[in-house]
């Protein structure tokens with residue numbers, strides 16, 4: 001799929017080596033405000049209806065669709081996903097933009113949108129989440145760890161993201177998402193081939209071995225300028241940090257601005273050798 005839309009991002013993204021300043025964000029206070037009873041979040045009743053197909057059936061569906069939809073348009077991919085899975089389809093969204101959820105909602109109105117609320121996000125990211133929820137076109141669900149940030153940090157002798165990013169991502173992202181995805185048979189991701197060298201071969205549909213479900217990378221062929229263009233034309237939201245040098249946005253302590261020519265995800269865990277949080281492995 002190619003939209004053949006002229007690029008916009010290059011001229012809009014400012015360049016700086018300056019890191020985000022997590023000191024500006026009161027993680028603990030926000031976490032305790034939003035997560036007063038972490039054992040209930042996410043409440044399974046708020047998630048999808050669960051799986052009715054067997055693992056073998058889902059694998060067969062994924063493998064057939066990977067072949068049949070390899071050259072399909074985004075409309076065709078999402079229409080197939082909505083028709084095949086209905087409310088057993090979820091969208092994962094980092095709130096870097098809301099194109100994925102809003103595009104999917106055209107085919108599956110009110111679709112569940114899973115946001116990994118780690119407790120370490122930029123205020124701008126949480127604002128995008130709130131604005132998307134206020135639109136009422138999708139069902140935004142905060143997927144959270146059972147431990148508050150304060151409890152999580154008590155398990156380390158310092159800041160978890162400075163000591164062991166694998167353990168931190170595992171507790172705040174991977175484990176909560178694993179639990180949440182049990183409520184669905186398929187999920188739509190925002191993965192794009194242009195994100196990084198490691199994502200260059202991303203298929204539009206694949207069998208997700210980790211979660212034993214169908215993974216729909218409906219935007220695999222898209223570029224950042226195409227995301228920006230679609231958002232502008234369809235009044236989807238773009239995180240303001242996107243235009244401040246953050247083409248990929250994760251947790252505040254682990255995301256820095258990127259330099260010209262760098263991969264979009266070069267600012268994630270920069271200098272650590274880590275390129276993925278683990279949810280796509």
Ligand code: SF4
Pocket residue numbers: 118120160161164165166168169170172173250251252253254277
């Ligand atoms: S991205 Fe950083 S702060 Fe967020 S969960 Fe992973 S290690 Fe922790």
